[in-house]
Amino acid sequence: MSFEDLLEANRKYAEDFPHAGFDGIARKGVLMITCMDSRIDPLDLVGLGHGDAKILRSPGGQVSDTMLKGAIMSVHLLGVTRILVVPHTKCAMASSTEKDIHQVLTERIGSDTSWVTFGASPHQIERLHADVAKIRSHPLIKDRAEVGGFMYDVDTGLLEQLL
Numbered sequence: 001m002s003f004e005d006l007l008e009a010n011r012k013y014a015e016d017f018p019h020a021g022f023d024g025i026a027r028k029g030v031l032m033i034t035c036m037d038s039r040i041d042p043l044d045l046v047g048l049g050h051g052d053a054k055i056l057r058s059p060g061g062q063v064s065d066t067m068l069k070g071a072i073m074s075v076h077l078l079g080v081t082r083i084l085v086v087p088h089t090k091c092a093m094a095s096s097t098e099k100d101i102h103q104v105l106t107e108r109i110g111s112d113t114s115w116v117t118f119g120a121s122p123h124q125i126e127r128l129h130a131d132v133a134k135i136r137s138h139p140l141i142k143d144r145a146e147v148g149g150f151m152y153d154v155d156t157g158l159l160e161q162l163l
């Protein structure tokens with residue numbers, strides 16, 4: 001497997017590239033924290049486009065320390081005033097337990113994987129509450145941005161605000 005198809009596509013992409021000199025400020029003041037799931041198009045699903053938003057993705061959309069660092073930088077340096085935490089339906093990180101994931105990986109890899117913590121949990125809504133609270137209460141974010149907790153339905157395309 002190579003990257004040639006992607007590089008070829010990139011050369012076409014760059015042929016009429018209209019964004020030279022564009023800055024990194026989030027034009028619509030939006031940061032979305034969501035899952036790495038390929039069914040999610042973060043900009044499209046809220047009607048945004050190039051340059052409008054910062055996007056941070058992780059397995060399950062969990063708000064890790066790295067995500068928090070990104071949120072702090074987004075709020076203070078990149079024009080973000082609204083933060084959406086967006087887990088989704090049918091997420092493998094919520095439909096499996098940590099034990100399930102390790103079992104599958106151990107079978108496929110042939111060695112123990114328990115030394116890696118993936119953070120899978122069936123308690124998706126509880127985690128959303130905790131993640132939103134973590135951002136809202138962070139001393140370097142607090143009232144500087146509005147923080148909302150949402151759920152994205154991968155079958156309907158609808159985004160619902162829960163928190």
Ligand SMILES: [Zn+2]
Pocket residue numbers: 035036037059060061088090091092093
């Ligand atoms: Zn997911």
